[in-house]
Amino acid sequence: MSASEWVAVALLIAGCFFYLAGTIGLLRFGDVHSRLHALTKADNLGLMLVCAALAMLSANWRTAALLVLVWLLGLLAATVSAHLIARHARRGGD
Amino acid sequence: MTEVMFVLAASLVFGIGVWGLLIAEHLLRKLLALNVMSSSVFIIMLVVSGDGGTSPDPVAQALILTGIVIAVAATAFALALMISIYRATGRPSISESDDDDR
Amino acid sequence: MVISVLIDFLLAAGMVVLALQVVSDKAVLRSIILFVVFGLVMALAWTRLHAPDLALAEAAIGAGVTGALMMMAWRRLLIINPERPADTPLGRSRLAVPVALLSAVLVATIGLTALDVESPTHTAGQVAAEEMTATGLGNPVTGVLLLFRNLDTLLEMAVLLIALLGARAISPPASPEEAAVVETGTPLVGALLAILVPLSILIATHLLLAGTHEPGGAFQAGAVLAAGGVALILSARLKPGERPGIVMQLGVTVGLIAFVAIGVGIMALGETLLVLPGTWAVYLIETAMMVSIGLTLALLFAGAPALVGRRG
Structure with missing residues (x-):
């Protein structure tokens, strides 16, 4: 395996670790706010690492740019949905 | 190997769908079970149509694509029916005991 | 090779487990959410089966639109009658398990038999694939x-x-x-x-x-x-x-x-x-x-x- 493939593998494993951490937080934490905290922070980082790994593997600027867009879209959606859920929970919703 | 595995898994999913359809009281749950069943049929259709190569039969793919769209259309219609039933009877279910306790 | 079989196994097993949870979870809303997850796993299965068109359709229509329609219907049930819990317990039927098992065995038999059949040489799909270059569509x-x-x-x-x-x-x-x-x-x-x-x-x-x-x-x-x-x-x-x-x-x-x-x-x-x-x-x-x-x-x-x- 070439050096860039090793880097990609390392990034993938790191990304999976953050996904795992986020999911454990989602399942184990007690209230909505801590769960959101675990999910949005860890998973967004995980997504970034996985996207970076895939960009390394593709070795193609067009694909890499698309992956950056995918990550930004994921960030955007996660930010706003987390905000809405937290707001709803704070106002005493179910 | 992969083909056999997917056929077996899809058969199990089909059985689970049948079971869910039979035991579900809530109409929404019955619809979910039906959708799960149709997904398993699609998987079997595609796996069986292929020759084990990397490009599955395009006619089977087109039929499944049609099936997915028809399934969502039927689901939407069924959901409208369910809402009407709920408005009329106050219950999200239909069962044979309906006539007895009303 | 081993890894790809392992991935296929995980996907197949995931489909079965998720389907079971979709039909048996006590809360209908959770069933709907799990159904969306089931649809996304299906989309992954389609990519593994080399059918990216179906993967796109499954993710957008099977999981996305169907899930959204179901959640909206659920919400409308709650708005029509907020007091009454819209959940209903799972019913009981003595025949459910045997019927389900029989149908699973039947489908498996049909599927495995069809897999074993030597594929015919001149199917509509092959003809379509051959004619495709003449149409200008890729x-x-x-x-x-x-x-x-x-x-x-x-x-x-x-x-x-x-x-x-x-x-x-x-x-x-x-x-x-x-x-x-x-x-x-x-x-x-x-x-x-x-x-x-x-x-x-x-x-x-x-x-x-x-x-x-x-x-x-x-x-x-x-x-x-x-x-x-x-x-x-x-x-x-x-x-x-x-x-x-x-x-x-x-x-x-x-x-x-x-x-x-x-x-x-x-x-x-x-x-x-x-x-x-x-x-x-x-x-x-x-x-x-x-x-x-x-x-x-x-x-x-x-x-x-x-x-x-x-x-x-």
Whole structure:
């Protein structure tokens, strides 16, 4: 395996670790706010690492740019949905 | 190997769908079970149509694509029916005991 | 090799476990959410089976639109009658388990037998794949949908329209409160929509144009367009209307109209019914279909005959 493939593998494993951490937080934490905290922070980082790994593997600027867009879209959606859920929970919703 | 595995898994999913359809009281749950069943049929259709190569039969793919769209259309219609039933009877279910306790 | 078999095994096992949870979870809302997850795992399975067109359709339509429709129906049940818990327990049936087992065994037998059968040499799919180079279309699935079996696709558009008309006929239009879900007080929603809605149009257009030579097509594009519509409905930017204007009526039917007009019009030139005259006709019909599919799905989601923009 070439050096860039090793880097990609390392990034993938790191990304999976953050996904795992986020999911454990989602399942184990007690209230909505801590769960959101675990999910949005860890998973967004995980997504970034996985996207970076895939960009390394593709070795193609067009694909890499698309992956950056995918990550930004994921960030955007996660930010706003987390905000809405937290707001709803704070106002005493179910 | 992969083909056999997917056929077996899809058969199990089909059985689970049948079971869910039979035991579900809530109409929404019955619809979910039906959708799960149709997904398993699609998987079997595609796996069986292929020759084990990397490009599955395009006619089977087109039929499944049609099936997915028809399934969502039927689901939407069924959901409208369910809402009407709920408005009329106050219950999200239909069962044979309906006539007895009303 | 071992790893790819392992991935396939995980996907297959995931499908079974998720299906079991979808039908047996006590809370209906959780069943719906799990069904969306099931649809996404299905989409991964389609990619593993080398069917990216189906993966796109499953993710957008099977998981996305169906899940959104189910959640909206759930919400409407709660609005109609807030006090009564809409959950009902699972029923009991002595026959359920044996019947389910028998049907699973039956399906497995049929599937495994069909796998064993030597595949015939001259199937419709092979003929379609061979003829594909002559059509100028690079995506065989789009070729089959629009050229070789386009009667199916035409009738599929009709089914979609009938489902909309049927839903409209049997249930009264949803009130505006039933449709809008997201609070409009926060500025973030507006910012999200300002990016998401143009993006959904961009992605839909890309899927449509790409669909002739790589995975994509009118159905996936229509579903993405509908997703943009759903976002607008949820945030009360689009509200259910009482009466469909001419734009709504035309939008819902333009797919069928374009398909029939070209398919029948070609007979005046001495061609056979539904033999499309070229790639331009495919693009034209697919664009019209995309608009109709997107609008129909959005209207089914809103549970209303029309959508109107927010006044003021």
